[in-house]
Amino acid sequence: xxxxxxxxxxxxxxxxxxxxxxxxxxxxxxxxxxxxxxxxxxxxxxxxxxxxxxxxxxxxxxxxxxxxxxxxxxxxxxxxxxxxxxxxxxxxxxxxxxxxxxxxxxxxxxxxxxxxxxxxxxxxxxxxxxxxxxxxxxxxxxxxxxxxxxxxxxxxxxxxxxxxxxxxxxxxxxxx
Amino acid sequence: xxxxxxxxxxxxxxxxxxxxxxxxxxxxxxxxxxxxxxxxxxxxxxxxxxxxxxxxxxxxxxxxxxxxxxxxxxxxxxxxxxxxxxxxxxxxxxxxxxxxxxxxxxxxxxxxxxxxxxxxxxxxxxxxxxxxxxxxxxxxxxxxxxxxxxxxxxxxxxxxxxxxxxxxxxxxxxxxxxxxxxxxxxxxxxxxxxxxxxxxxxxxxxxxxxxxxx
Numbered sequence: 001x002x003x004x005x006x007x008x009x010x011x012x013x014x015x016x017x018x019x020x021x022x023x024x025x026x027x028x029x030x031x032x033x034x035x036x037x038x039x040x041x042x043x044x045x046x047x048x049x050x051x052x053x054x055x056x057x058x059x060x061x062x063x064x065x066x067x068x069x070x071x072x073x074x075x076x077x078x079x080x081x082x083x084x085x086x087x088x089x090x091x092x093x094x095x096x097x098x099x100x101x102x103x104x105x106x107x108x109x110x111x112x113x114x115x116x117x118x119x120x121x122x123x124x125x126x127x128x129x130x131x132x133x134x135x136x137x138x139x140x141x142x143x144x145x146x147x148x149x150x151x152x153x154x155x156x157x158x159x160x161x162x163x164x165x166x167x168x169x170x171x172x173x174x175x176x
Numbered sequence: 177x178x179x180x181x182x183x184x185x186x187x188x189x190x191x192x193x194x195x196x197x198x199x200x201x202x203x204x205x206x207x208x209x210x211x212x213x214x215x216x217x218x219x220x221x222x223x224x225x226x227x228x229x230x231x232x233x234x235x236x237x238x239x240x241x242x243x244x245x246x247x248x249x250x251x252x253x254x255x256x257x258x259x260x261x262x263x264x265x266x267x268x269x270x271x272x273x274x275x276x277x278x279x280x281x282x283x284x285x286x287x288x289x290x291x292x293x294x295x296x297x298x299x300x301x302x303x304x305x306x307x308x309x310x311x312x313x314x315x316x317x318x319x320x321x322x323x324x325x326x327x328x329x330x331x332x333x334x335x336x337x338x339x340x341x342x343x344x345x346x347x348x349x350x351x352x353x354x355x356x357x358x359x360x361x362x363x364x365x366x367x368x369x370x371x372x373x374x375x376x377x378x379x380x381x382x383x384x385x386x387x388x389x390x
Contacts, residue, residue, distance in 0.1 A: 037388050038387075038388055038390050039390075040390050048209070049209075070321070070322075074390075075324075075326045075328060075390070076326065076329060076390060077320065077322040077326070077330070079328075079330075080322050081320035081322050084322070085249055085250075085252075085253045085321070089321070090212055090213075090215045091212055092210070092212075093209070093210070093212055093213055094209045096209060096210075116210070156260075157386070158260065158264065158383070158387055159261070
Protein backbone atom coordinates (compact mmCIF):
# COMPACT_ATOMS: atom_id res chain seq x y z
CA UNK A 1 0.00 0.00 0.00
CA UNK A 2 2.92 2.33 0.70
CA UNK A 3 4.14 1.77 -2.84
CA UNK A 4 0.71 2.64 -4.18
CA UNK A 5 0.73 5.87 -2.23
CA UNK A 6 4.20 6.66 -3.55
CA UNK A 7 3.06 6.09 -7.12
CA UNK A 8 -0.04 8.17 -6.55
CA UNK A 9 2.18 10.92 -5.22
CA UNK A 10 4.42 10.78 -8.30
CA UNK A 11 1.38 10.79 -10.55
CA UNK A 12 0.16 13.90 -8.79
CA UNK A 13 3.52 15.58 -9.25
CA UNK A 14 3.87 14.71 -12.92
CA UNK A 15 0.30 15.54 -13.74
CA UNK A 16 0.99 19.18 -12.94
CA UNK A 17 2.75 19.75 -16.28
CA UNK A 18 0.52 21.25 -18.91
CA UNK A 19 0.79 20.95 -22.62
CA UNK A 20 1.89 24.21 -24.24
CA UNK A 21 0.12 25.30 -27.41
CA UNK A 22 2.94 26.57 -29.64
CA UNK A 23 2.23 29.86 -31.38
CA UNK A 24 3.50 29.17 -34.88
CA UNK A 25 3.21 32.82 -35.90
CA UNK A 26 5.65 33.97 -33.25
CA UNK A 27 7.89 30.94 -32.78
CA UNK A 28 10.82 30.10 -34.99
CA UNK A 29 14.06 28.17 -35.25
CA UNK A 30 16.86 29.55 -37.36
CA UNK A 31 20.39 28.73 -38.40
CA UNK A 32 23.10 31.22 -39.28
CA UNK A 33 25.44 30.03 -41.99
CA UNK A 34 28.73 31.72 -42.79
CA UNK A 35 30.92 31.79 -45.85
CA UNK A 36 33.90 34.13 -46.42
CA UNK A 37 31.85 35.86 -49.13
CA UNK A 38 28.55 36.27 -47.27
CA UNK A 39 26.43 35.20 -44.32
CA UNK A 40 22.82 34.12 -44.30
CA UNK A 41 20.02 32.96 -42.05
CA UNK A 42 17.52 30.20 -42.69
CA UNK A 43 14.31 30.26 -40.70
CA UNK A 44 11.55 27.78 -40.07
CA UNK A 45 8.30 28.37 -38.22
CA UNK A 46 7.06 24.83 -38.60
CA UNK A 47 7.86 23.72 -35.07
CA UNK A 48 6.03 20.51 -34.27
CA UNK A 49 5.82 18.13 -31.35
CA UNK A 50 5.09 18.48 -27.68
CA UNK A 51 6.11 20.81 -24.90
CA UNK A 52 4.95 19.96 -21.39
CA UNK A 53 5.58 22.80 -18.99
CA UNK A 54 5.44 22.67 -15.22
CA UNK A 55 4.99 26.20 -13.96
CA UNK A 56 5.76 25.41 -10.34
CA UNK A 57 8.69 23.14 -11.00
CA UNK A 58 10.15 23.93 -14.42
CA UNK A 59 12.76 21.21 -14.06
CA UNK A 60 9.95 18.69 -14.44
CA UNK A 61 9.03 20.09 -17.86
CA UNK A 62 9.84 18.21 -21.02
CA UNK A 63 10.05 18.85 -24.75
CA UNK A 64 9.99 16.68 -27.80
CA UNK A 65 10.10 18.98 -30.81
CA UNK A 66 10.94 18.55 -34.44
CA UNK A 67 11.11 20.64 -37.57
CA UNK A 68 10.87 19.43 -41.17
CA UNK A 69 14.13 20.53 -42.77
CA UNK A 70 12.30 21.38 -45.99
CA UNK A 71 10.62 24.24 -44.13
CA UNK A 72 13.82 26.27 -43.64
CA UNK A 73 13.76 29.35 -45.81
CA UNK A 74 16.83 31.56 -46.40
CA UNK A 75 15.12 33.73 -49.05
CA UNK A 76 17.19 31.99 -51.71
CA UNK A 77 15.65 28.79 -53.04
CA UNK A 78 18.89 27.71 -54.68
CA UNK A 79 20.74 27.85 -51.38
CA UNK A 80 17.85 26.10 -49.62
CA UNK A 81 17.95 23.37 -52.26
CA UNK A 82 21.70 22.98 -51.74
CA UNK A 83 21.14 22.76 -48.01
CA UNK A 84 18.50 20.07 -48.53
CA UNK A 85 20.90 18.17 -50.78
CA UNK A 86 23.75 18.12 -48.27
CA UNK A 87 21.55 17.13 -45.37
CA UNK A 88 19.81 14.58 -47.60
CA UNK A 89 16.29 15.45 -46.56
CA UNK A 90 15.01 12.65 -48.74
CA UNK A 91 16.52 10.28 -46.16
CA UNK A 92 16.34 12.47 -43.04
CA UNK A 93 13.33 14.75 -43.38
CA UNK A 94 13.37 16.22 -39.85
CA UNK A 95 15.65 17.52 -37.18
CA UNK A 96 14.40 16.81 -33.68
CA UNK A 97 15.27 17.48 -30.09
CA UNK A 98 13.97 15.40 -27.19
CA UNK A 99 14.70 16.39 -23.63
CA UNK A 100 15.84 13.90 -21.04
CA UNK A 101 16.08 16.25 -18.07
CA UNK A 102 16.15 19.88 -17.07
CA UNK A 103 18.55 21.20 -14.48
CA UNK A 104 19.05 24.51 -12.76
CA UNK A 105 22.48 25.82 -11.84
CA UNK A 106 22.58 29.13 -10.04
CA UNK A 107 19.95 31.10 -11.94
CA UNK A 108 20.39 29.35 -15.26
CA UNK A 109 18.24 26.52 -16.53
CA UNK A 110 19.78 23.87 -18.76
CA UNK A 111 17.89 21.45 -20.88
CA UNK A 112 19.60 18.13 -21.51
CA UNK A 113 18.52 15.95 -24.35
CA UNK A 114 19.20 14.35 -27.65
CA UNK A 115 19.29 16.04 -31.02
CA UNK A 116 18.67 13.86 -34.04
CA UNK A 117 20.02 15.40 -37.21
CA UNK A 118 21.07 13.82 -40.49
CA UNK A 119 20.75 10.37 -38.96
CA UNK A 120 23.11 11.19 -36.09
CA UNK A 121 22.07 11.35 -32.44
CA UNK A 122 23.99 13.62 -30.08
CA UNK A 123 23.57 14.57 -26.45
CA UNK A 124 23.27 18.31 -25.95
CA UNK A 125 23.12 20.52 -22.90
CA UNK A 126 21.51 23.81 -23.81
CA UNK A 127 21.15 26.92 -21.68
CA UNK A 128 17.54 28.09 -21.84
CA UNK A 129 15.83 31.26 -20.73
CA UNK A 130 12.12 31.51 -20.31
CA UNK A 131 9.61 34.10 -19.23
CA UNK A 132 6.08 33.34 -18.11
CA UNK A 133 3.57 36.14 -18.37
CA UNK A 134 0.09 35.08 -17.32
CA UNK A 135 -0.66 32.20 -19.68
CA UNK A 136 2.07 33.01 -22.21
CA UNK A 137 5.49 31.42 -22.08
CA UNK A 138 8.48 32.57 -24.11
CA UNK A 139 11.48 30.26 -24.34
CA UNK A 140 14.82 31.21 -25.89
CA UNK A 141 18.02 29.36 -26.48
CA UNK A 142 20.87 29.55 -28.91
CA UNK A 143 23.80 27.26 -29.43
CA UNK A 144 26.38 26.23 -32.00
CA UNK A 145 26.76 22.94 -33.78
CA UNK A 146 29.40 21.68 -36.17
CA UNK A 147 28.13 20.25 -39.43
CA UNK A 148 31.03 17.80 -39.46
CA UNK A 149 29.72 16.28 -36.20
CA UNK A 150 26.64 15.22 -38.16
CA UNK A 151 28.49 13.87 -41.18
CA UNK A 152 27.31 16.70 -43.36
CA UNK A 153 29.44 17.57 -46.35
CA UNK A 154 29.68 21.31 -46.37
CA UNK A 155 28.59 23.04 -49.56
CA UNK A 156 31.13 25.28 -51.26
CA UNK A 157 30.96 28.37 -53.36
CA UNK A 158 33.74 29.03 -55.84
CA UNK A 159 35.67 26.16 -54.27
CA UNK A 160 35.53 27.66 -50.76
CA UNK A 161 33.50 25.67 -48.25
CA UNK A 162 31.06 27.31 -45.86
CA UNK A 163 32.06 27.47 -42.21
CA UNK A 164 31.64 24.24 -40.29
CA UNK A 165 30.03 25.88 -37.28
CA UNK A 166 26.46 27.12 -37.54
CA UNK A 167 24.53 29.01 -34.93
CA UNK A 168 21.08 27.76 -34.01
CA UNK A 169 18.56 30.16 -32.50
CA UNK A 170 15.34 28.88 -31.02
CA UNK A 171 12.49 31.15 -30.00
CA UNK A 172 9.27 29.62 -28.83
CA UNK A 173 6.13 31.42 -27.81
CA UNK A 174 3.33 29.31 -26.41
CA UNK A 175 0.12 29.40 -24.48
CA UNK A 176 -0.03 27.46 -21.26
CA UNK B 177 -12.59 -9.27 -7.52
CA UNK B 178 -10.13 -9.64 -4.70
CA UNK B 179 -8.44 -6.68 -3.11
CA UNK B 180 -5.08 -7.89 -4.42
CA UNK B 181 -6.23 -7.97 -8.07
CA UNK B 182 -7.84 -4.55 -7.69
CA UNK B 183 -4.62 -3.14 -6.30
CA UNK B 184 -2.51 -4.64 -9.10
CA UNK B 185 -4.91 -3.27 -11.74
CA UNK B 186 -4.82 0.15 -10.13
CA UNK B 187 -1.03 0.13 -10.03
CA UNK B 188 -0.81 -0.81 -13.73
CA UNK B 189 -3.24 1.95 -14.74
CA UNK B 190 -1.44 4.52 -12.65
CA UNK B 191 1.95 3.39 -13.93
CA UNK B 192 0.99 3.85 -17.57
CA UNK B 193 -0.82 7.12 -16.95
CA UNK B 194 2.29 8.38 -15.16
CA UNK B 195 4.53 7.39 -18.03
CA UNK B 196 2.20 9.09 -20.48
CA UNK B 197 1.97 12.27 -18.46
CA UNK B 198 5.70 12.45 -17.95
CA UNK B 199 7.13 11.40 -21.25
CA UNK B 200 6.04 12.86 -24.51
CA UNK B 201 8.80 10.84 -26.19
CA UNK B 202 6.90 7.65 -25.56
CA UNK B 203 3.92 9.03 -27.37
CA UNK B 204 5.84 10.55 -30.23
CA UNK B 205 7.69 7.35 -31.03
CA UNK B 206 4.73 6.41 -33.11
CA UNK B 207 4.73 9.38 -35.41
CA UNK B 208 6.33 9.45 -38.79
CA UNK B 209 8.66 12.38 -38.42
CA UNK B 210 11.67 10.35 -39.48
CA UNK B 211 9.97 8.50 -42.28
CA UNK B 212 11.27 9.80 -45.59
CA UNK B 213 8.54 11.26 -47.73
CA UNK B 214 8.31 10.80 -51.44
CA UNK B 215 10.06 13.69 -53.17
CA UNK B 216 8.15 15.12 -56.10
CA UNK B 217 8.89 17.79 -58.63
CA UNK B 218 9.10 21.34 -57.28
CA UNK B 219 6.55 24.08 -57.83
CA UNK B 220 7.43 27.23 -59.81
CA UNK B 221 9.99 25.44 -61.96
CA UNK B 222 11.65 27.83 -64.45
CA UNK B 223 10.20 27.53 -67.93
CA UNK B 224 13.29 26.00 -69.53
CA UNK B 225 13.61 23.49 -66.71
CA UNK B 226 9.97 22.44 -67.02
CA UNK B 227 10.34 21.90 -70.78
CA UNK B 228 13.21 19.52 -70.11
CA UNK B 229 12.35 17.97 -66.74
CA UNK B 230 8.65 18.72 -66.16
CA UNK B 231 6.12 15.90 -65.87
CA UNK B 232 5.65 16.03 -69.63
CA UNK B 233 9.22 17.21 -70.24
CA UNK B 234 11.41 16.11 -73.12
CA UNK B 235 13.71 14.00 -70.96
CA UNK B 236 10.73 12.21 -69.38
CA UNK B 237 9.34 11.34 -72.77
CA UNK B 238 12.69 10.17 -74.06
CA UNK B 239 13.34 8.32 -70.81
CA UNK B 240 16.63 10.14 -70.28
CA UNK B 241 18.01 10.49 -66.78
CA UNK B 242 17.95 8.59 -63.51
CA UNK B 243 15.11 6.37 -62.39
CA UNK B 244 14.31 8.10 -59.12
CA UNK B 245 13.97 11.68 -57.96
CA UNK B 246 16.64 11.10 -55.30
CA UNK B 247 19.11 10.02 -57.97
CA UNK B 248 18.11 13.08 -59.98
CA UNK B 249 18.96 15.33 -57.04
CA UNK B 250 22.29 13.59 -56.52
CA UNK B 251 23.06 13.97 -60.22
CA UNK B 252 22.05 17.63 -60.09
CA UNK B 253 24.51 18.26 -57.27
CA UNK B 254 27.38 16.71 -59.21
CA UNK B 255 26.48 18.64 -62.36
CA UNK B 256 26.33 21.97 -60.54
CA UNK B 257 29.66 21.36 -58.82
CA UNK B 258 31.23 20.89 -62.24
CA UNK B 259 29.31 23.92 -63.48
CA UNK B 260 31.07 26.03 -60.84
CA UNK B 261 34.54 24.74 -61.67
CA UNK B 262 34.05 25.14 -65.39
CA UNK B 263 32.64 28.62 -64.82
CA UNK B 264 35.84 29.67 -63.04
CA UNK B 265 37.95 28.19 -65.82
CA UNK B 266 35.88 29.97 -68.47
CA UNK B 267 36.11 33.30 -66.68
CA UNK B 268 39.90 33.00 -66.47
CA UNK B 269 40.03 32.10 -70.17
CA UNK B 270 37.78 35.01 -71.11
CA UNK B 271 39.93 37.45 -69.12
CA UNK B 272 42.92 36.37 -71.19
CA UNK B 273 40.87 36.45 -74.39
CA UNK B 274 39.59 39.94 -73.68
CA UNK B 275 43.09 41.26 -73.09
CA UNK B 276 44.62 39.63 -76.16
CA UNK B 277 41.59 40.37 -78.35
CA UNK B 278 41.64 44.06 -77.51
CA UNK B 279 45.35 44.35 -78.32
CA UNK B 280 44.79 42.54 -81.62
CA UNK B 281 41.88 44.84 -82.40
CA UNK B 282 43.98 47.93 -81.76
CA UNK B 283 46.33 46.38 -84.31
CA UNK B 284 49.31 48.70 -84.13
CA UNK B 285 51.86 45.96 -83.52
CA UNK B 286 52.39 43.44 -86.34
CA UNK B 287 54.69 41.32 -84.24
CA UNK B 288 52.04 40.99 -81.56
CA UNK B 289 49.46 40.07 -84.19
CA UNK B 290 51.68 37.33 -85.64
CA UNK B 291 52.44 35.82 -82.28
CA UNK B 292 48.97 36.06 -80.78
CA UNK B 293 46.35 35.73 -83.51
CA UNK B 294 46.42 31.93 -83.65
CA UNK B 295 46.53 31.76 -79.89
CA UNK B 296 43.46 34.02 -79.65
CA UNK B 297 41.64 31.85 -82.13
CA UNK B 298 42.51 28.64 -80.32
CA UNK B 299 41.57 30.13 -76.98
CA UNK B 300 38.31 31.24 -78.57
CA UNK B 301 37.42 27.64 -79.33
CA UNK B 302 38.50 26.63 -75.85
CA UNK B 303 36.47 29.28 -73.97
CA UNK B 304 33.47 28.68 -76.22
CA UNK B 305 33.65 24.96 -75.47
CA UNK B 306 34.08 25.41 -71.72
CA UNK B 307 31.34 28.04 -71.57
CA UNK B 308 28.83 25.90 -73.44
CA UNK B 309 29.76 22.83 -71.39
CA UNK B 310 29.24 24.79 -68.16
CA UNK B 311 25.97 26.26 -69.41
CA UNK B 312 24.75 22.81 -70.48
CA UNK B 313 25.53 21.39 -67.06
CA UNK B 314 23.25 24.01 -65.53
CA UNK B 315 20.50 23.96 -68.15
CA UNK B 316 20.25 20.18 -68.30
CA UNK B 317 20.67 19.52 -64.59
CA UNK B 318 17.56 18.00 -63.01
CA UNK B 319 15.33 20.46 -61.14
CA UNK B 320 16.16 21.61 -57.62
CA UNK B 321 14.05 20.95 -54.53
CA UNK B 322 12.72 24.50 -54.35
CA UNK B 323 12.08 27.51 -56.52
CA UNK B 324 10.76 30.83 -55.30
CA UNK B 325 10.09 34.35 -56.52
CA UNK B 326 12.47 36.16 -54.17
CA UNK B 327 15.13 38.32 -55.72
CA UNK B 328 18.38 36.64 -54.77
CA UNK B 329 21.83 35.88 -56.11
CA UNK B 330 20.43 33.01 -58.15
CA UNK B 331 17.88 35.30 -59.82
CA UNK B 332 20.70 37.70 -60.61
CA UNK B 333 22.73 34.78 -61.96
CA UNK B 334 19.91 33.78 -64.30
CA UNK B 335 19.41 37.36 -65.52
CA UNK B 336 23.12 37.79 -66.22
CA UNK B 337 23.22 34.38 -67.90
CA UNK B 338 20.80 35.63 -70.56
CA UNK B 339 23.28 38.41 -71.39
CA UNK B 340 26.52 36.42 -71.40
CA UNK B 341 24.94 33.41 -73.06
CA UNK B 342 23.64 35.42 -76.00
CA UNK B 343 26.91 37.34 -76.45
CA UNK B 344 28.96 34.14 -76.17
CA UNK B 345 26.77 32.61 -78.88
CA UNK B 346 27.32 35.63 -81.11
CA UNK B 347 31.11 35.84 -80.65
CA UNK B 348 32.39 33.11 -82.99
CA UNK B 349 29.72 33.87 -85.56
CA UNK B 350 30.80 37.52 -85.75
CA UNK B 351 34.51 36.65 -85.98
CA UNK B 352 33.90 34.10 -88.72
CA UNK B 353 31.74 36.52 -90.70
CA UNK B 354 34.36 39.25 -90.34
CA UNK B 355 37.05 37.03 -91.84
CA UNK B 356 34.74 35.90 -94.66
CA UNK B 357 33.31 39.31 -95.51
CA UNK B 358 36.16 41.70 -96.24
CA UNK B 359 33.88 44.65 -96.94
CA UNK B 360 32.23 44.53 -93.52
CA UNK B 361 35.36 43.40 -91.68
CA UNK B 362 35.69 46.49 -89.51
CA UNK B 363 32.00 46.63 -88.55
CA UNK B 364 31.89 42.94 -87.73
CA UNK B 365 35.11 43.10 -85.74
CA UNK B 366 33.65 46.05 -83.82
CA UNK B 367 30.63 43.91 -83.02
CA UNK B 368 32.88 40.96 -82.12
CA UNK B 369 34.82 43.12 -79.66
CA UNK B 370 31.62 44.57 -78.19
CA UNK B 371 30.13 41.11 -77.78
CA UNK B 372 33.34 39.89 -76.15
CA UNK B 373 33.43 42.86 -73.81
CA UNK B 374 29.82 42.37 -72.74
CA UNK B 375 30.33 38.62 -72.31
CA UNK B 376 33.44 39.07 -70.18
CA UNK B 377 32.06 41.81 -67.95
CA UNK B 378 28.64 40.15 -67.60
CA UNK B 379 30.30 36.90 -66.56
CA UNK B 380 32.59 38.76 -64.14
CA UNK B 381 29.65 40.63 -62.62
CA UNK B 382 27.73 37.38 -62.44
CA UNK B 383 30.57 35.70 -60.55
CA UNK B 384 30.73 38.63 -58.12
CA UNK B 385 26.95 38.58 -57.66
CA UNK B 386 26.69 34.86 -56.99
CA UNK B 387 29.61 35.14 -54.57
CA UNK B 388 28.74 38.21 -52.57
CA UNK B 389 24.95 38.62 -52.82
CA UNK B 390 22.85 36.66 -50.37
